Amino acid sequence: MTYDEILNRFQSAGVTVPGKKVKFDFGDAGKIFLDGGAGKVSTEDAAADTTIKVKLEDFAAMAQGSLDATAAFMQGKLRVEGDMGVAMQLQSVMAKLRG
Numbered sequence: 001m002t003y004d005e006i007l008n009r010f011q012s013a014g015v016t017v018p019g020k021k022v023k024f025d026f027g028d029a030g031k032i033f034l035d036g037g038a039g040k041v042s043t044e045d046a047a048a049d050t051t052i053k054v055k056l057e058d059f060a061a062m063a064q065g066s067l068d069a070t071a072a073f074m075q076g077k078l079r080v081e082g083d084m085g086v087a088m089q090l091q092s093v094m095a096k097l098r099g
Contacts, residue, residue: 001060003029006097009063010034010041013096020086022093023048029056034093050086053079063097 003026009015016022016036023046024032033044054062058077061067069091072078080087 001063003056006056006059006063007032007041007043009097014039015041015093015096017086017089017093020050020083020089021046021048022086022090023051024059025051025053026056026059027053048082050080050082050084052087052090053081062094065098069094 007030010032016034016039018036020034020036022034022036024034026032030043031045033042033046033048035042035044035046054072054077058067058072062069062072062078067077069078073080
């Protein structure tokens with residue numbers, strides 16, 4: 001799964017966390033910003049309530065269901081900066097990406 005495919009899935013599914021700003025930072029591959037207040041998905045590199053740092057290939061594995069997000073966090077493959085409560089809501093985001 002490429003960055004563009006992930007971005008398109010986020011956008012077509014309208015994936016956001018209501019009232020929260022979440023940034024997925026894939027390093028050199030790019031960023032995806034979910035603005036729950038405005039209900040939009042972009043490639044903006046803006047301030048977020050929670051930033052999820054993960055390699056693109058690990059995120060793709062999570063989106064496809066072959067890597068559990070909790071396991072990725074425990075193994076250090078996924079780092080969370082900011083509001084951990086928002087990060088806990090991301091299981092529903094992953095479910096929407098799979099659906």
